[in-house]
Amino acid sequence: MSSDATTDVPAGSAGRPDAEPPHPAPSAGPAAKPRTARPADPTAEPHAADPARPDTLPPHAADPAPAHAHLGLGRLYLRRFSRNRLAVAGAVIFALLVLFAAFGGRLTDHAYTDADFAALTQPPSGVHWFGTNQGGNDVYACAVHGLQRSLTIAVSVSVLTIVLAAVIGSGAAYFGGRTERATLAVIHFLLIVPSFLILALVSHRLAGDWRVLIVVLTVFGWMSTARVIWSVSTSLRERDYVKAAEFMGVGPLRIILRHIIPNLGSLLIVNLTLGVVATVLSETALSFLGFGVQTPDVSLGTMLADGATTVTSAPWLFAFPAGLLVLLTVSMTLIGDGLRDALDPTSATGSAGGRR
Amino acid sequence: MVRHVIRKAAGWLLMIAVATNATYFLASWLLDPRSNYRELRPVRSEEQIDRALAPYNLDPREPLVHRWWDWFTSVTLHFDWGKSPTGVSVNGEVGYRALVSAELVILATVLSVVIGVALGVYTAARQYGWADRISQAVSVVVFNIPASVAALVVVFVAIWLNQHAGMHFLYVAGENSPDVEGLLPTIGDRLLHLIPPTASLTLMGYVGYHLTQRSLLLDTLGADFVRTAQATGLTRAQAIRRHALRTALIPTAASVAFSVPAVFTGAVITETVFGWNGMGRYFVQTIGKNDVHGAVATAAFAAALTAVGAILADIATVFLDPRVRVS
Numbered sequence: 001m002s003s004d005a006t007t008d009v010p011a012g013s014a015g016r017p018d019a020e021p022p023h024p025a026p027s028a029g030p031a032a033k034p035r036t037a038r039p040a041d042p043t044a045e046p047h048a049a050d051p052a053r054p055d056t057l058p059p060h061a062a063d064p065a066p067a068h069a070h071l072g073l074g075r076l077y078l079r080r081f082s083r084n085r086l087a088v089a090g091a092v093i094f095a096l097l098v099l100f101a102a103f104g105g106r107l108t109d110h111a112y113t114d115a116d117f118a119a120l121t122q123p124p125s126g127v128h129w130f131g132t133n134q135g136g137n138d139v140y141a142c143a144v145h146g147l148q149r150s151l152t153i154a155v156s157v158s159v160l161t162i163v164l165a166a167v168i169g170s171g172a173a174y175f176g177g178r179t180e181r182a183t184l185a186v187i188h189f190l191l192i193v194p195s196f197l198i199l200a201l202v203s204h205r206l207a208g209d210w211r212v213l214i215v216v217l218t219v220f221g222w223m224s225t226a227r228v229i230w231s232v233s234t235s236l237r238e239r240d241y242v243k244a245a246e247f248m249g250v251g252p253l254r255i256i257l258r259h260i261i262p263n264l265g266s267l268l269i270v271n272l273t274l275g276v277v278a279t280v281l282s283e284t285a286l287s288f289l290g291f292g293v294q295t296p297d298v299s300l301g302t303m304l305a306d307g308a309t310t311v312t313s314a315p316w317l318f319a320f321p322a323g324l325l326v327l328l329t330v331s332m333t334l335i336g337d338g339l340r341d342a343l344d345p346t347s348a349t350g351s352a353g354g355r356r
Numbered sequence: 357m358v359r360h361v362i363r364k365a366a367g368w369l370l371m372i373a374v375a376t377n378a379t380y381f382l383a384s385w386l387l388d389p390r391s392n393y394r395e396l397r398p399v400r401s402e403e404q405i406d407r408a409l410a411p412y413n414l415d416p417r418e419p420l421v422h423r424w425w426d427w428f429t430s431v432t433l434h435f436d437w438g439k440s441p442t443g444v445s446v447n448g449e450v451g452y453r454a455l456v457s458a459e460l461v462i463l464a465t466v467l468s469v470v471i472g473v474a475l476g477v478y479t480a481a482r483q484y485g486w487a488d489r490i491s492q493a494v495s496v497v498v499f500n501i502p503a504s505v506a507a508l509v510v511v512f513v514a515i516w517l518n519q520h521a522g523m524h525f526l527y528v529a530g531e532n533s534p535d536v537e538g539l540l541p542t543i544g545d546r547l548l549h550l551i552p553p554t555a556s557l558t559l560m561g562y563v564g565y566h567l568t569q570r571s572l573l574l575d576t577l578g579a580d581f582v583r584t585a586q587a588t589g590l591t592r593a594q595a596i597r598r599h600a601l602r603t604a605l606i607p608t609a610a611s612v613a614f615s616v617p618a619v620f621t622g623a624v625i626t627e628t629v630f631g632w633n634g635m636g637r638y639f640v641q642t643i644g645k646n647d648v649h650g651a652v653a654t655a656a657f658a659a660a661l662t663a664v665g666a667i668l669a670d671i672a673t674v675f676l677d678p679r680v681r682v683s
Binding site for chain 2 (some may be wrong): 187188192193194197200201202204277280281285288290301304305307311322326330332334
């Protein structure tokens with residue numbers, strides 16, 4: 001899909017150089033026109049957060065349809081995505097955050113575990129760029145490590161959750177009957193169990209290790225997504241290509257993996273990005289309360305908890321992790337909304353699974 | 357209608373009973389009440405600790421099934437949810453703290469709904485106007501701010517305001533001051549303690565209502581019946597208020613009904629940051645202090661209120677939406 005190439009500069013011309021001979025001339029014309037007209041056109045403005053916007057496709061997007069016909073699907077998605085300026089901004093911010101988490105540590109000599117006893121609770125300076133905390137740890141090094149930790153947890157929980165939810169949700173829908181009823185009963189049951197309490201209970205005992213936290217967050221986080229996927233797959237189950245595959249003697253597991261789940265693609269990708277936001281929020285909450293990542297390890301949530309008692313006397317302790325967190329969640333939401341509009345402009349399911 | 361509600365309530369009751377008992381076993385397995393006594397000096401032997409825990413039905417030498425049966429019978433027969441490892445009654449704690457949470461969350465919920473819906477209606481009627489764009493951008497950012505960050509920002513602003521006003525008038529810790537006497541000073545003192553956490557909760561709460569109400573109203577604004585209403589001579593504002601908003605409010609009303617009971621379970625992060633001894637903080641403390649009975653009671657309380665909220669939402673939908681019939 002196009003999501004891996006979102007930061008690329010969008011292709012200036014609509015026609016690819018290797019396009020068939022008769023087409024390049026007409027394809028360049030209509031595609032170039034809306035491009036210049038865009039700033040004046042209010043409908044082209046991105047409204048990324050609108051959860052259920054029926055008029056997602058700007059009117060002029062339909063005009064150059066003949067030109068798009070031989071545009072690759074990936075290029076089409078990329079074009080639609082990059083039309084949404086907020087989504088591109090989100091992708092750029094997210095890429096910068098990932099770079100910061102990956103390579104930010106190389107810029108400083110301090111490790112997040114080093115304690116500088118000559119500088120306790122010092123404001124930002126040339127030596128310690130983000131200042132130091134009560135134990136003399138360099139806040140910049142902590143922030144890099146904490147962002148790394150939070151990102152790793154968020155992305156892996158989100159991926160695992162989506163995989164689990166896709167298999168369970170579409171499996172329940174495909175098999176139907178007793179399997180479906182039993183799965184839905186389990187999902188509804190897990191939804192009324194106060195999941196945050198169970199999370200805190202389990203991670204209080206087992207946590208400290210971020211890998212355990214990933215497992216715990218996944219096990220108690222797949223239900224609502226699975227329910228959305230189930231409700232969408234119930235209609236996919238009746239499609240002709242599923243019937244055709246059944247008549248060809250394809251096994252149920254193969255039908256689910258090859259025919260149902262790929263057709264949920266856009267829903268899954270959008271839920272993946274929004275799942276990252278949800279995981280970051282709950283990981284932060286757990287770590288803030290002391291139930292998630294625990295010292296000596298550092299995540300953005302534990303840094304917030306450190307800074308909570310010194311909000312006015314040492315605001316840098318709280319400001320830097322808070323800023324990184326907000327950048328992370330906002331950029332991910334913008335990307336998710338941009339992807340939803342790009343992959344599936346007419347879909348109402350995205351909003352059903354997205355925000356509320 | 358009544359029969360429908362009773363049938364639903366019975367189903368929920370069964371789910372709550374199963375969930376609560378499952379939580380009891382999970383909590384007994386994961387929480388170790390003995391650790392509360394290990395910190396005491398002089399050091400107690402394991403034998404002494406177990407004996408100290410025995411009157412509270414937490415003795416680990418007793419098989420778990422026996423402990424569960426004692427707990428289960430005391431809950432079903434006397435509605436006694438047991439004691440904490442230090443002998444404090446869970447019933448008394450929950451009763452007091454639920455009211456503290458309610459004091460905090462009711463005002464915040466009302467403010468969130470009023471501000472969110474008003475903003476949603478105002479911006480939907482002026483879609484793509486500057487007010488719509490600005491509020492939309494603000495709401496998207498606020499929607500993604502973690503609760504802890506929002507609460508700490510409010511703390512920062514409150515302290516800053518105190519310093520600049522030159523007096524200490526906003527309190528960011530606790531629900532009341534200990535040495536205030538008399539009716540009016542008590543009310544004033546409570547209100548001043550209430551403002552910062554309410555601001556934080558309202559900030560977190562209005563966003564959802566704004567975004568959903570806006571998109572719900574946008575869906576109905578283009579509907580035929582709104583156009584017909586305008587064609588009969590109503591102004592656009594009248595058509596929106598009397599016809600479009602009426603249908604668009606139904607899902608919002610259901611979600612408000614769903615969230616009303618949640619005021620008693622409180623707000624975990626906000627209560628922790630502002631030092632309010634409500635249910636949210638109780639939940640954190642029970643787990644931190646290995647209080648099995650307290651944690652289970654909190655879980656049961658939360659599950660019960662979720663069920664009440666779901667039933668209230670059903671009732672609200674039936675009353676507000678003439679298209680829905682209970683069969």
